[in-house]
Amino acid sequence: MELDKIEEKELRMGVPNQVVFSNTLQELAVTDRDILVTTSDSRGSGKLVPFAEKFPDQVVEVGIAEQNLVGVAAGLASAGKKAFAVSPACFLSARALEQIKNDVCYSDNPVKLVAISAGVSYGALGTTHHSLHDFAALRAINNITIVAPADNYETEQAVRSAVNFNQPLYLRFGKKAMPFLNEQNESFEFGKGRIIRRGDDVTIIATGEAVYPAWSAAKVLETERGVQATVVSMHTIKPLDVGLIADMASNGRPIVTVEEHMVNGGLGEACASYLMQNGFHNAFKIIGIPDEYTVTGSQVNIFDHYGISAEGLKETVLNILS
């Protein structure tokens, strides 16, 4: 695969992805009265207060009851509504997991599960409020597409694609303002990874809010060490873009994966499984949250602690190259 360099300017700062989710949905709801949002005392966190003010009839509030949230959304979807079930990722993907497995996926009701404040967005609130298991749990369920957009562009496209997507979908957003990662190479499709930056020495495959630190590491590697990294935003965790992974692996370069998720069962293991079973032997390293009692602090504190940062990833890449 030809690796032409993408020109990089300073990144333009955006807003939190969950704000883009709400803004985009408001725009779409004007003409699409079938869009319904179900909330579990979660509209503030989901940035949906303006949505609720403009479209009071398009919000179904269930109170603090996430299992009911997903069950009700399944019923709405079954009746032909475009149901977005919005709740913090930690509760949506753990508390309501059986409703997701049975009522959404198994019964094939095309609910759009919108997981907000995902990963360690609620860093200082502790493990109850972290979702570091959701990719793993949902990857093990048939009939669901899992998407973690990296920036505002991917988020807007994901929400637009979601509205008429006729299968179960899990959209995962964080709380932090995100920069636009590549405005020259914009194209978005569920199941197709997006190349943010190209370089010949190493490939970093990241997802969600971990893409920005991966991009930052690539910049530092280039300026400090002359190391050229390709960075992929693998926004869709399932189905995985194995064609792109094969492309990246085919020239033998090392691969590093980065995710705001436990190292067990997430993006990294999904890539590893594909590579091993298809004859690739690239040097390979998974960076994520290790299987331990997770440290607390801000999201940045936690990322720094576990090496999901420009410095941390620079070290990982230099180690794997040596």
Added chain:
Amino acid sequence: MTVRELRLKSIFLRKQLLKYIYHAKAGHTGGSLSCTDILNVLYNKVLNVDPKNFKDPDRDRYIQSKGHSVEALYVTLADKGFFPEDDLETLCAYGSNYIGHPTKKVNGMEQNTGALGHGLPICVGEAIAAKLDEKNHRIFTLLGDGELPEGSNWEAFLAAAHYNLDNLYAILDYNKQQITGNNEDVMRIDSVKEKLQAFGWEVREVDGHNIEELIEALNNGPFKVGKPNFIIAHTIKGKGVSYMEGNLKWHHGVPSDEQYEMALNELNESQSLI
């Protein structure tokens, strides 16, 4: 402690929790102020727990189901000597054990809570175990009214009555508000008393800011032999700081310099009137 001393203690605890929330720039202010009097009475008048020997198997258990109001619990435990108060200067900081919800890393905490709807089922388990072991300790939990719609609570209400758990005390911090709005508008839970009675619990209703009523209700169980005990404590979210009282913004609002000073002035004023 006398009732007057407890009243003064409540003011002190309110000032303490505001201090640490202000310092950390994070915390669940409204819900902590709403349950301060309940925690004060529990730890200073009701619970048999020893900071020096917390793991005593015969201790009373207190599991805070509405874990987000951890700041009220932290300052109450610090005041009882479970840990040095200074520890709270690290509240919510990187690597601190004093995070935004209860964890067992802190001396005095029974369980790691924070996801709503988990406290009561654990208490049912503790209460069944106490019965099996023929122990006399009591098990307490504190529920939020917004938390009640979680189905797990209703599963546990059934189980507690089924197993005749008269050693179990569930206290409802009934401030009638949650994050998005009033319970009335978000999810109605009306007739709580009748609902719980229908589920086989013995119910008492108290003013959750009245020290005497709290002592009377919390210390005189079981209300009926063989029945679990439910205490509806009518409270005000943000209690004690008038600009916070009943104002949704203070669910997890953090006071500015000026607001912090206003709050302290008001609490000092209330203190001088006791």
